[in-house]
Amino acid sequence: MKPLIGLAARSLWNRRGSAALTVFAIAISVMLLVGVETVRNGARESFARTISGTDLIVGARSGPVNLLLYSVFRIGDATTNVSWQSFELVSRHPDVAWTIPISLGDSHRGYRVMGTNGDYFRHYRYGNRQALALAAGKAFEDAHDAVVGAEVARQLGYRIGDEIMIAHGIGEVSFAEHGDHPFRIAGILGPTGTPVDRTVHVSLDAIAGIHEDWQGGTRAIAAEPRHPHDIDDPEGAAAEEAARPALAGITAFLVGMRTKDSLLQMQRALNEYRAEPLTAVIPGVALQQLWQIVNVADRALFLVATFVVLAGLIGMLTAILTSLRERRREMAILRSVGARPMHVFTLLMLEASLLALAGVVLGITAAHAALASTAQLLASRFGLFMEMGGPGVYDLLLAGAVVSAAVLAGLVPAWLAYRNSLADGLTIRT
């Protein structure tokens, strides 16, 4: 074995042109497989850790996945709003521990702006029930304060005290800025690895304020008369309401329950609420549904990548088989200096293994390099937060699988060379 590895390596080096092509073919296929798998895992991770501790997400009537996408992932838009009364109604329900209002629709240089209140900083949880932490500054206090996510601050180089403008709509380039209402950055959140990092948070008052004289806007701006038929609307609500700016509705809200016992009951009540068509979803369930949708594409990708690896290995097999004919002389020389047919067999097996190993190592390295260099882009554009721990157990398993497959494929030329060298002996066919 040992005397053969050097021979196999040097024989390959002698044919380095075609060997390199074979290695590249395998490397590219492995790179694709690693890329697909890492993105897959990253997506699943990102999904699962985006929101935690929230019992219900409530928005206007729509599909649960859609609601999850716009309220948590900041992807897409709500079709309509939830009225402020409905939000108030739920907030004051005795089984409800806390609520977080969410108002979306504006943006700042490509990042979504979210209107909310102090409860967001108190109650929002992500990952493993982690609370939001301020890396600098403090939560907003008035309608001119903004709290930016970690990535917004990093990418745009913002510091506490910087002034920013908010644009109407959500494009990266907007021609309609709320120029008369500048914000001051009051706080910067620590990184969370969730869409929170890419969000600019302002108070609901500010959202109401900047839309006050927005004529062509998307939102009703005037205060609507309260609906008198709100079932258990206590007196105090009106008073509290009066203290708030006139905001007709919010995009969605998050609900935390006092006890889980009443969760399903509350969900049903909201979904069947007569006064306003609402959708209430349990985040875990909606995440699962969303993941199942994504997973179909994802599994197809994995399958395609697997077949590409197979194609790479078949390419290697072709290259080795083609070389056998012109290498009968090489085999005869080896036989004449004492190599047994078994040595010839092993030599060919080593060759296949070395090609595959080189391809796998190159592929995995390239895949991780590519992922590392595009992690930023994946995070900012697609909300995928990759675990960047370098090659891991999965890569080892993959490498093992590909090399094993290559060894299996290598049996074919090795067996042929073995038979040839038995038949040819020392006769060199020219």
Next chain:
Amino acid sequence: MTELAIDIEGLAFAWNDGLPVLDIPRFEVRRGERVFLRGPSGSGKSTLLGIVSGVLKAGRGRVRVLGEDLGLLTGGRRDEFRAAHIGLVFQMFNLLPYLSVMDNVLLPARFSAVRRGRAQPDPATEARRLLDELGIVTKGSPARLVTELSIGQQQRVAVARALLGRPELVIADEPTSSLDSDARDGFIRLLMSECSATGATLLFVSHDTALGGLFDRQLSIGDINRARPQLEQS
């Protein structure tokens, strides 16, 4: 220890088509003898060399090489025997193009512990000495690739390889067919003197009758082989 390097009795061999290629009642080569075996292509020379070197197995009869009855050895043992005791030189392209001159010469030591052990004081030193004596190392380093050498130089490297580790039997199959006449005589003289130095038996096969006079003994394959094959598989 027997006095005979090659001792063949009642050998018969036929390829798969059943036509007899070899039918040799008796063929002997003494140890240390340098024998020239002459024969046109298609006369069964290469088949005979294949049998003597243990690559092919005799159909019938007894083949003893250096006292070892090859018919009693398995394929693997015959390979081992060849690696340990026989040095081979072919017509041309004897060398692996992807190895250096030095590594080509060291190949037998790579595959056989016997050859490795007999190379004195160590394989690399002996290889250098052999290359030096054969006039290869005088220009350039032994680390250079064999493809940079002329055909004549390549054949001399092949001789160095065949002699490394002092094999008892050296078999050369038309080693001079690609050389011009001057290079040819020089090459044969070198080969013979190296064999004498190690005491190796030399079996030299060629169709070129002009070379016979340089050897201890010359004979035609027709003298020993009663079969008259029309075509040899080579």
